Amino acid sequence: MDSVHISLEMPKSAKPPVRETYRHGDLRRTLLEAGIDLARAGGPDAVVLREATRRAGVAPNAAYRHFASREALLQAVRAAALSAVAAAMEAELARLAADLPPADLARASVRAVGTGYLRYAQAEPGLFRTAFAASDKFLKGTPEFPTSGPGGLNPYELLGAALDKLVQAGVMPPQRRPGAEVLAWSAVHGLAMLVIDGPLAAPVGPQMYQVGQRLLDMVEKGL
Amino acid sequence: MDSVHISLEMPKSAKPPVRETYRHGDLRRTLLEAGIDLARAGGPDAVVLREATRRAGVAPNAAYRHFASREALLQAVRAAALSAVAAAMEAELARLAADLPPADLARASVRAVGTGYLRYAQAEPGLFRTAFAASDKFLKGTPEFPTSGPGGLNPYELLGAALDKLVQAGVMPPQRRPGAEVLAWSAVHGLAMLVIDGPLAAPVGPQMYQVGQRLLDMVEKGL
DNA sequence: TGTACATCAGTGAACGCGCGTTCACTGATGTAC
DNA sequence: TGTACATCAGTGAACGCGCGTTCACTGATGTAC
Numbered sequence: 001m002d003s004v005h006i007s008l009e010m011p012k013s014a015k016p017p018v019r020e021t022y023r024h025g026d027l028r029r030t031l032l033e034a035g036i037d038l039a040r041a042g043g044p045d046a047v048v049l050r051e052a053t054r055r056a057g058v059a060p061n062a063a064y065r066h067f068a069s070r071e072a073l074l075q076a077v078r079a080a081a082l083s084a085v086a087a088a089m090e091a092e093l094a095r096l097a098a099d100l101p102p103a104d105l106a107r108a109s110v111r112a113v114g115t116g117y118l119r120y121a122q123a124e125p126g127l128f129r130t131a132f133a134a135s136d137k138f139l140k141g142t143p144e145f146p147t148s149g150p151g152g153l154n155p156y157e158l159l160g161a162a163l164d165k166l167v168q169a170g171v172m173p174p175q176r177r178p179g180a181e182v183l184a185w186s187a188v189h190g191l192a193m194l195v196i197d198g199p200l201a202a203p204v205g206p207q208m209y210q211v212g213q214r215l216l217d218m219v220e221k222g223l
Numbered sequence: 224m225d226s227v228h229i230s231l232e233m234p235k236s237a238k239p240p241v242r243e244t245y246r247h248g249d250l251r252r253t254l255l256e257a258g259i260d261l262a263r264a265g266g267p268d269a270v271v272l273r274e275a276t277r278r279a280g281v282a283p284n285a286a287y288r289h290f291a292s293r294e295a296l297l298q299a300v301r302a303a304a305l306s307a308v309a310a311a312m313e314a315e316l317a318r319l320a321a322d323l324p325p326a327d328l329a330r331a332s333v334r335a336v337g338t339g340y341l342r343y344a345q346a347e348p349g350l351f352r353t354a355f356a357a358s359d360k361f362l363k364g365t366p367e368f369p370t371s372g373p374g375g376l377n378p379y380e381l382l383g384a385a386l387d388k389l390v391q392a393g394v395m396p397p398q399r400r401p402g403a404e405v406l407a408w409s410a411v412h413g414l415a416m417l418v419i420d421g422p423l424a425a426p427v428g429p430q431m432y433q434v435g436q437r438l439l440d441m442v443e444k445g446l
Numbered sequence: 447t448g449t450a451c452a453t454c455a456g457t458g459a460a461c462g463c464g465c466g467t468t469c470a471c472t473g474a475t476g477t478a479c
Numbered sequence: 480t481g482t483a484c485a486t487c488a489g490t491g492a493a494c495g496c497g498c499g500t501t502c503a504c505t506g507a508t509g510t511a512c
Contacts, residue, residue, distance in 0.1 A: 023455060023507065043357065045268070050498065059457050061500075066455095070499065134266065134352060134420040156422075182414070182427055182434055183441050190413025191405070197357040199379075204405055211405055218406050222445030246474060246488060273465065282490050284467075289488095293466065 028066040030056045035077040039130040047074045047130070074130075079145035081131035084124070086149030089116035089158045106169035109162040111216050114188045117155065118212040121192035122205075128196060132189065159185060172223060180223055187219050188212070251289040253279045258300040262353040270297045270353070297353075302368035304354035307347070309372030312339035312381045329388035334439050336385045337411045340378065341435040344415035345428075351419060355412065382408060395446060403446055410442050411435070 024030065034052040049070045053060045067073040092112035100108060121128040139156050141147035147154040153161060163180050166172040172180070194200040195208055204211050247253065257275040272293045276283045290296040315335035323331060344351040362379050364370035370377040376384060386403050389395040395403070417423040418431055427434050 027455080048498075049500090060498095061458090061502095062456055064500080129357060132417075132421060134416075136422055137420075137424060139422050179434065179437070182417075182423060183410075183438050185423075186413035186417060186438055187406075187410045187441075188413065189417055190409035190411065190415075192413075193357075193416055194355075194405075194409060194412055197360075198355060199359055199362050200405060200408075201360060211402065214402070215406050215409055218410075218442065218445030220445075222441030222443075250488080271465075272467090283465095284469095284491090285489055287467080 024056070024058060024062075027056060027058060027062060031063055031066060031073065032076050032080065035073050036080055036127070039077050039081065040124060040126045043126045043129040044074060044078075044133040046126070047077055049073060076145045078130055078133070078136060079141040079147045081124075081127040082139060082141065082147035082154060083149055084127060085117065085120050085131055085155045086147070086151075086153060086158060088120035088123075089113045089155060090149045090151050092116035092119070093158075093162075102165075102169040103171050106162070106165035106171050107220060109165050110159075110184065110220065111213075113155075113159050113162045114184065114216050114219070115212065117188050118192055118208065121196050122208050125196035128192065156181065156185075166223075176223065183223065184219050187215055191215050247279070247281060247285075250279060250281060250285065254286055254289060254296065255299050255303065258296050259303055259350070262300050262304065263347060263349045266349045266352040267297060267301075267356040269349070270300055272296060299368045301353055301356070301359060302364040302370045304347075304350040305362060305364065305370035305377060306372055307350060308340065308343050308354055308378045309370070309374075309376060309381060311343035311346075312336045312378060313372045313374050315339035315342070316381075316385075325388075325392040326394050329385070329392035329394050330443060332385040332388050333382075333407065333443065334436075336382050337407065337439050337442070338435065340411050341415055341431065344419050345431050348419035351415065355416075379404065379408075389446075399446065406446065407442050410438055414438050 031052050034055040035047050037055070038046045038048065038051060047070070049063050049067075050060045052073065053063050056062075063073065067076070089112065092115050093109060096105065096108050096112055098105075139147055139154055141154070149155075149158070151158075159181050163172070163177060163184070167174050167177050191200075191204075191212060195204050195211075254275050257278040258270050260278070261269045261271065261274060270293070272286050272290075273283045275296065276286050279285075286296065290299070312335065315338050316332060319328065319331050319335055321328075362370055362377055364377070372378075372381070374381075382404050386395070386400060386407070390397050390400050414423075414427075414435060418427050418434075
């Protein structure tokens with residue numbers, strides 16, 4: 001009997017929702033992080049207010065002190081996910097040798113942005129899907145919940161900056177520049193979506209990196 | 224009072240769920256079509272067993288005579304959507320002039336497949352999202368619910384056939400052929416996803432066709 | 447330094463909703479004799 | 480041609496679930512005097 005009782009309580013015990021103070025401290029942050037965990041595990045639909053409050057060890061309605069609705073929490077989670085995508089891109093950019101000839105550096109920058117995108121999609125498929133879910137019509141964040149990475153640019157802006165370099169280095173004719181974001185983004189986004197949880201998961205997933213590089217070859221040649 | 228009562232009953236009256244016979248006739252088909260309508264309007268999540276039975280004018284549990292679960296109905300809807308994508312591709316292929324030189328015809332075939340894909344995505348975003356939803360790991364249909372179009376090939380096979388032509392016509396070196404589906408598919412899929420309901424809906428949606436053609440230029444050059 | 451009080455972050459209980467699914471049933475249909 | 484009966488497509492009622500959200504509340508905190 002006792003052991004049954006214990007085992008029933010155990011699963012929740014990793015982060016015990018017991019609180020000694022009446023006030024929580026930083027419920028806003030805690031709820032956001034719970035939301036991020038939920039999205040990580042199950043994508044946007046898994047971001048559920050009640051579950052977030054449960055994890056925070058707080059009554060369900062306490063969330064309404066900090067978020068106007070479930071949708072507001074979801075938007076905050078989205079912003080965090082977009083910011084993480086930007087960070088992944090920046091990490092790839094940071095690996096580039098700064099002393100490359102401008103043309104090579106420009107090309108490598110575009111690849112780095114794409115590679116960061118794909119890496120993040122594979123490393124965090126749930127958050128990736130949350131960031132770019134069907135109903136996500138805006139990449140813009142808010143002062144409180146920014147979508148930018150450490151460098152201050154969001155993923156779209158990072159891609160744009162890399163493409164600008166391509167023009168500045170004389171690799172891409174200026175008249176091709178407008179709208180180039182859309183083409184490059186489409187290619188990597190499609191691969192990410194098809195691979196992380198779609199019909200190409202099984203056949204392509206394991207070689208995601210190689211296929212991604214080949215895709216980026218295509219983009220580079222085709223742009 | 225009366226008018227309130229009437230107005231409350233009105234919304235459902237378009238297709239009255241009244242049935243004069245005890246047996247339905249073809250409930251399987253009717254449920255599938257209701258499911259398709261639901262997916263059309265709201266994507267995969269909108270495919271709800273109870274709503275489908277409601278529209279068929281039948282008790283909720285009657286669905287279980289024909290589908291083992293909600294998931295089974297959803298799979299059938301998916302298959303129908305994939306079949307419609309294939310049909311859209313075939314329609315584009317059918318518009319090609321058959322007397323083109325082989326190389327031109329091959330190139331045009333790949334474009335036609337991509338154009339059909341993008342057209343369908345724009346015309347039926349809900350069904351498109353259902354066909355390629357996150358958890359759709361298989362494009363294969365069943366004898367009862369095929370994913371192929373009138374010509375007998377499913378969308379993936381149609382793309383493969385078009386790429387084969389490219390090799391046969393000497394436009395693409397054979398060693399580039401393996402895996403080419405993934406690259407081409409990724410590009411159009413990404414554009415479709417970003418445009419139909421995502422962050423590019425507003426800026427790009429209206430010029431979907433032109434952007435699509437430019438994307439296909441990129442793919443053609445880059446492959 | 448101490449006290450009164452406004453502020454506001456949490457609680458507790460409940461609401462209505464819609465879902466997928468199961469149970470025991472009933473009525474129509476088609477087939478065997 | 481008529482009847483008994485098996486088959487099976489539907490019904491009716493109910494289940495347990497989990498959700499978002501609202502209400503009136505209570506307890507802790509910080510500030511003004």
